Amino acid sequence: VQLVESGGGLVQAGGSLRLSCAASGRTFYVMGWFRQAPGKEREFVAAVNWNGGRTNYADSVKGRFTISRDNAKNTVYLQMNSLKPEDTAVYYCAADPSHTNVILTALREYDSWGQGTQVTVSS
Numbered sequence: 182v183q184l185v186e187s188g189g190g191l192v193q194a195g196g197s198l199r200l201s202c203a204a205s206g207r208t209f210y211v212m213g214w215f216r217q218a219p220g221k222e223r224e225f226v227a228a229v230n231w232n233g234g235r236t237n238y239a240d241s242v243k244g245r246f247t248i249s250r251d252n253a254k255n256t257v258y259l260q261m262n263s264l265k266p267e268d269t270a271v272y273y274c275a276a277d278p279s280h281t282n283v284i285l286t287a288l289r290e291y292d293s294w295g296q297g298t299q300v301t302v303s304s
Contacts, residue, residue: 201257
């Protein structure tokens, strides 16, 4: 499956952005968002199971970010509120076709990746 992210941009601290990840086909399995800041390793942000009924978040974004999906549109979203400068990174969408309900956070579990979208939060 091919994944294309969109929705990144420049926002002030405290602001909001919504990222979208459009898939080229059906994705009835776990989908996730990761991010990579300059000079840092790529890290898990959030993931959702196949029907949107189960989610998992990194501690750093809990209560501020919400992941959701619309399977009719083959799209996964990441609503980001109360953004902080430390949220600045390239955000990647990823697919874990081996799992439908078990949400794993390790990068190696995800085998399809988008090209990424830049999110910059100014202070």
